[in-house]
Structure formats: structure tokens, C-alpha cells
Amino acid sequence: MSGGDYLWDGKGEPDAEVRELEERLRPLRRLPLRPAWPADAGRKGPRRWAGLAAAAVLAIALGVTVLRSPGARVGWGLRWLEGDSWSDSRVVREETLGAGEWIDTRAARARLSVGRMGDEIGEVQLEPKTRVGLVDPGEKAHRLSLSRGVMHATIWAPPGDFVVDTPSAVAVDMGCRYTLEVDEQGAGLLRVEAGWVGFEHRGLQSLVPAGAICATRTGIGPGTPSFETASRAFAQALETIDFGPPGEARQQALERVLTEARARDGLSLWHLLGRLEGEDRGRVFDRLKALVPPPDGVTRDGILRGERAMRDLWWDALGLQSSEHWRVWTGSWSDPAPRDKRYTAPAR
């Protein structure tokens, strides 16, 4: 038997197997919101026996009404937390975030259930100084708007069922765990820990797998995703290509990207094939071909012409996941919530 002390009291040298199983089982560690406690039920006192039956009926009736009534306020469970960290926090207040409502966490942390009570598809943790609004509680999709701050999402619904609008891109969950940050200027950063996330703005799409990050800027949209293990020079050069002004600096950045790229950075080069044009696209083709040979049917001319089917074929050769998987879920991305309903509600 290994990990005796750690298994028993969580102290001492962590046992690798115990830790692994703790991590694998952690997604199940979630609790339903507190029910609405019926008044006076369980109270000790002279009237307790006389009122017991009535209290029991009241308890059941109120509990069922609050939890089940179709007429109940539509929204997601929200728990406000107190404490210096996620691991050392306790719930101090619970309420419901209704459709169309916004919250600003200010100095506190909060947990937001994704979905109506009893029908949750995930959970979002909100860091201090975060502002989010509930756009759609689940009528068409589960949709939040993040205008500022940091949120950590864990979603176990099928792909495409959880969407987050930000000022510069829309994040579409494809079965995963991720962190999304938005600064005061509306620029964002997506960091994916498990599964996939799609990032989209006006037809510009980025597909971000676990271990990768993707920045976004207001008015431009999502940049080129890259693995966090890529070199710093590679990441900085990508940022220049994505968000820098056209000119010599951008050309130098492309040179740096092509020089620094590893086979694993095929993820980034593949995205650049769809973003660059002309000879720049041709140079990316040549470098990606050297790192990840294209399958039969993929030609330089076809890629230069922008044939999506060829790019998809090549994607499948990157060893990430079949393009069929995410093409299914990206068809309706260009239909975010109407603009006049976004970022308009005042903080509560």
C-alpha cells in the first residue's frame, strides 16, 4: 500500500497515485445550492409537536416550490465567497443571477453555476474585479458576457452549449476547462487547460486546444493561438503579426516565427495559412511542409488559393484532432447576441 500518510491525512509526501485520482475526480466535487429553508421547521419549543406536521408539509411545499416551480425566477445560482484564495474560502451569501442582470465582484470571489438549478452544465469561478452579465440562461445556449476581469470555466456539456461574449471575441466551449481574462481596454487572453475552445470575431476563428493560449484585441478579434511551451521569441513575434501595424516589423516577426517554429507549433502556422496572403502565405506553407508534411491532395497552389478543404486535410495531419470535430460546432458562430443587448446593463 503506498501513500499511507498522505492518503490518510493529506500530509507528508504526496502519493502520486492518490494525487492523480484526486485530480481526476475533482470535477465531481460540486454541491447544489442551499435550498430555501422553511421558516420554523425543526424549532424546539412548546409548539413543536403540535406544529410538526404542518411544518413538515410546509418544508416540502416550500422546498419544491422554490426548486421546481416553472414560474420561479430564471437565472443561475451565484455564491459569494469570502477568503484570500479559492482553496481557503467559504460561502457568505447566495443568490440568483437573473437573465439580463450583471454583477461586479469588486473585492470578492464568486462561483456561478452554469445553467438553472438541477440542470447545470458547469461552473464559472469569478475572480475579484470581474464584471459579467447573464445574456441567455439556456433558452438557445448558455451565454455569459464578460466585460472585465478573470473567469475560470469548467464545462461538462456537449460542445457549443456554453458561450462567452467579450468586447473583442466570442469564446465557444467545446468540452473543456479554461480561463478567460479581459482588461480595461477590452483586450482578452484565453488559456485552455483541458479540451478545446473556439474564439471568434466576425468570421475570424481561432481553435485553441489544451495547453495553448490565444490573445484577442478590440476591433481585430482573436490572434493566432500558440502552445505555452513555444519560445518567448515565437510568442512575441506572433503578437506583432496579429496586432502590430503592417510594415517591416511585421515582416521581421514572420521571419522569426518561421525560424523558431517547432513541429508542435504547426497549430500556429496552420492558423497563419488562413490569415496571411500572397507570398507570406507561401512562406508559411513551405515551413509547415518541412515540419508536418501535408497529406496527399494538399498542394501549394491550393493553399495559396485559400481552399479550406485542403487546410482541413492538413489540420488532420497535425495530430491534434479531426477537423470534423470542430467544424460541426463552428457553423453558427457568427451569430452572437444582438449588440444592443450586450454591455448595456448597469452593475448591480
Added chain:
Amino acid sequence: MDELASLIPAAAPSAEAQLVAAAQAGDRGAYGRLYDRFAPMVHGLLLARVPRGDVDDLVQDVFLQAMRRLSSLRSAEAFGGWIATIARNRARDHWRRGEDTVELPEDVTGALHPEGEAWAVLALIRRLPEAYRETLVLRLVEGMTGPEIAERTGLTPGSVRVNLHRGFQMLREALGRSQKP
């Protein structure tokens, strides 16, 4: 002997006992704090026994039942063991009544759905003997330590420790891992 006993100060009631007393007096906030403290245990006990789609509803059901019966609890210090018993009975009752349940398939791919992988491991735990699966779920899912499990459920530390170690060994075997020396 009586004289000696009178010199020993009575033990101060624990924070838990104070919450129970306040809840018995009708303080719903106190009962809410008891929920925060004991809901992970109740959640774990149910997760070890009933279909996953029913766990959340039953957690709430157990606390509502307990609230109705709270006045009958003689020893506030025994709240943990008492509500654990209500949870185990509620799980048995759930099966006996054949309440409508929907057990979702266990073959969700873990690679894309972290929770699917978790359910697959839980399915193995749920095939273990009851005493082992209960302590394993409380330790590995709910993140409680062995001493906390003993304190909250009312089981002896020795029993919990044995159940944890034997259960973990059985889980390793169920996962197809070789014996460790």
C-alpha cells in the same frame, strides 16, 4: 469522586454544537452554515450510492428531512453521524421506492469531458464494498481527510483508516495497476 468531578470544568460546546443549538432554536442562518459544513459529506455519501443525476436533489432532500427532525436530536455533538445516517437511509429508500432515475452512460470520453473521466473512475469505486466506496468518495472526491471523515460521520478513526487503505488497494486493482511492493 463527585468532588473531583466538580473541579473539572465542563467542556465548552463545539462550534458545531453551537450551530446545531441555534438551528434548533429556529436560526436558519445557523442551519445554512451547518449545510456548508456537512453538505460535502452528504454529497459524497449519496454519490457513492445513487445515480448521479439524482444526487443533487437528494442532498437537498436530506437537509430538508434533517431540518424537520432537528428537534429530535438529543446531542448536538452527534449531528454529523445523525445526518450521515439520514443520508444513507435516504439512499436505500431511493432504491426501494424505485424513484424515477436516469443513469447517464458511463462511456463519455474523458479526453474532451473532464467530468466524463471522473465518472468512469467513480463507476469503479461504486463497485467496491459499501464501507470502502464511502470513505474513498469522501477522501478522493470531496477532499476530506481521514480524521475529518471520522469526525463528521461518527465512525472511529481506526475504521476509516482501514477502509481507506483497503479500498484504495482494491481501486488500484480495479484500475488494472500492478501490486506495489
